Amino acid sequence: VQLVESGGGLVQAGGSLRLSCAASGLTVDDAAIGWFRQAPGKEREGVSCILMRDGRTDYADSVKGRFTIPSDNAKNTVYLQMDNLKPEDTAVYYCTAEPTVLDKCIYDSESYYWSWGQGTQVTVSS
Numbered sequence: 001v002q003l004v005e006s007g008g009g010l011v012q013a014g015g016s017l018r019l020s021c022a023a024s025g026l027t028v029d030d031a032a033i034g035w036f037r038q039a040p041g042k043e044r045e046g047v048s049c050i051l052m053r054d055g056r057t058d059y060a061d062s063v064k065g066r067f068t069i070p071s072d073n074a075k076n077t078v079y080l081q082m083d084n085l086k087p088e089d090t091a092v093y094y095c096t097a098e099p100t101v102l103d104k105c106i107y108d109s110e111s112y113y114w115s116w117g118q119g120t121q122v123t124v125s126s
Contacts, residue, residue, distance in 0.1 A: 008120030021095030
């Protein structure tokens with residue numbers, strides 16, 4: 001399984017970015033795909049996830065109402081649309097995936113996921 005993130009960068013507070021996660025080597029329709037982030041000096045935390053077979057999503061409270069996780073199953077790609085960014089959103093963002101038979105995705109458990117991307121840096125200036 002290979003996951004490749006892109007779309008990170010530097011943005012001012014209140015701005016938007018869209019991250020992409022291109023997946024290969026797995027049947028995307030049977031997978032849960034998640035986004036995690038790790039800020040300097042902090043533990044990695046879950047941000048959002050999507051159950052690819054039916055589009056169910058879940059979000060951390062800190063990003064609800066600001067982030068969404070659209071997907072394009074035909075392109076094996078999941079996005080993280082980040083709006084109204086805050087300086088505290090600054091982190092390296094990681095895409096992760098796991099085949100699943102669950103009826104929900106799990107956004108806040110690193111141990112659930114096996115495959116991880118290399119990460120993309122998001123920096124939000126105040």
